[in-house]
Amino acid sequence: MPTHPTPPPTPTDPAAAPTSSPWWARPLFWVELFAAVNFAVLTLDIYLAHSMNRFAHAGEWIPFFYSLAAAPALVFCWLIQGRLSPHLPGDPLDDGPPRWRRWLARWLGILVGALGIVVGVAGMILHLQSHFFTSQTIHNLVYTAPFAAPLAYAGLGLLVILNRTEHARSLEWARWVVLLAMGGFLGNFVLCLADHAQNGFFYPSEWIGVIAAAYAVGSLIAVAAFPASRSTWRLAVLVLLAQFVVGLLGFLFHLIPNLRGPMPTLWESFIYGAPIFAPLLFADLATLALLGLWAIALACPGVVGRPRHRPTLDASPSSARS
Known part of the structure; x- marks a missing residue:
């Protein structure tokens, strides 16, 4: 993690963004x-x-x-x-x-x-x-x-x-955000694997989270390594959108057993039952990763099909005399 900020991008730098843009x-x-x-x-x-x-x-x-x-x-x-x-x-x-x-x-x-x-x-x-x-x-x-x-x-x-x-307008900041999101997905992969291994992956659906986290880790590593690649950026977007579906499904899979559990109170069902917030990490980390991809798109507009306009100097005699 850098301890000194990189110089702010110049107006002709692809990382430069209009300072007048809304918050x-x-x-x-x-x-x-x-x-x-x-x-x-x-x-x-x-x-x-x-x-x-x-x-x-x-x-x-x-x-x-x-x-x-x-x-x-x-x-x-x-x-x-x-x-x-x-x-x-x-x-x-x-x-x-x-x-x-x-x-x-x-x-x-x-x-x-x-x-x-x-x-x-x-x-x-x-x-x-x-x-x-x-x-x-x-x-x-x-x-x-x-x-x-x-x-x-x-x-x-x-x-x-x-x-x-x-x-935040630099490409370095955007890549660090993506890498931190990737680290989160790597931790989520380990958590999902270890947690579901406790019951031997009794339900085949328990593999969904493991596979989804692995795809997210791979796609984000690729984006961080090749931030200007349009195909890599778009593939990562699709993988991250799928994480929201995985997170919602996991939330329901954890919620329903807790509601139907044998515990005497609902509070105890959520304390001793399936971790209710764990599947929402997929959507949470996907949100952070998409913010990083957005920042990369601002720094490298070519990844979304918007080639950066390069200002040209008018060398005509009339401009030289003005």
Whole structure:
């Protein structure tokens, strides 16, 4: 992850975008919202997951309180900087907030992201420690706490830091967004494989999520490696649209057994039953990946069939005399 932003694109750079475009036409706004909303949703997800053992270990409250604070902290950053898109060093002051407010908002956001990485990596180690570190077997890897799940915090943390270290109009920023989404799908592949292996893939439909995540990983790696390829970009769009269908089907497959489960209360059905939010990760990650593909299309218009117009110099005598 770069620590210094790349120079802002020049007007003739294919990554350059009109600064007068409305807020909803800029991927960075939606990526910032994506990170904040995901932090907020993780609060409920963590509460449900750790309620299974009634927060037996005090450390299980750490991701809960971090999630509870991360989204408001990002909103606070937006308020003091006067907009959703972070200010980077070298940006013109214009009529925006004073320099100290920009500095405070940027570094507070970086702190939120860095803490997310720490929480995610520590959570993965603690989940593996529950069984796998005792005996390194496939059985213990499958039946340990979902070790890839905490890495969602690390991914969101990297995303928040990326928005504050790279110019969002650059191709580098777009490729990093795609790679972070790919990392999420890779984690989802591991989660889906390990979770469904616990019952030996009793239902053939349980393979759908594994196969869909694998296709998403492959297509996003191809886009990150060849961002200017039109066929690769379009194939990735189709694969990502299919992830929404997979996520919805998985949500229904998890919801119906929970509603019909033998637990005495509905709350216990959702705590001890199939993880209700897990299939929605397919749609969630597909949203982030599509934002990355949108940013690539803005930086490389040729991938959507809109060749970039190159300004030409008029060398006629009349223009020379003017």
